Amino acid sequence: MPPSIVFIVYVNDTSQATRFYSDLLETEPGFRVPGYVTFALGDGADLALWSGRFDGLDPAVPRTGEVCLALPGGPDAIDRRFSRWAQKGVRVVSEPHDEVFGRTFVVADPDGNLIRVAPVD
Structure with a gap:
């Protein structure tokens, strides 16, 4: 089995972020627990939204x-x-x-x- 890759995006509110990404990607999450949601992107790739690592992310702070x-x-x-x-x-x-x-x-x-x-x- 080839390895899979998960791209994790840190968010303040997983419910709000889930609605945003569901609408943008025109798909529903494949996995959902409080504070962590994933979207299947294709063979072996997922996008994860996680609120358990950082609190108070500021949208004004530049991302790298x-x-x-x-x-x-x-x-x-x-x-x-x-x-x-x-x-x-x-x-x-x-x-x-x-x-x-x-x-x-x-x-x-x-x-x-x-x-x-x-x-x-």
Whole structure:
């Protein structure tokens, strides 16, 4: 069995963060206990929301890491996803632009954690 990987995002309120990520990712969590929720992202990869490690995260504090959602479909797919998320009122950190790896943008969750959308490599 190949190893799996879990990306952990620290949040203040797992219920609020679960609603946010469920809406953004258009999926429901696969595992849920108080203070810890996971979303299956594909073969052997999960996104976990955890409130048990840090209290009082300040959304204004810059984050040095980010979760990246890699989308197929090229630049148009990236721009469509940005439009859908912007209509939901998600806090935009960086609007769609071209980088060396392709079209990308960055938003933030309610705790200030960064979410990048970029093309599949």
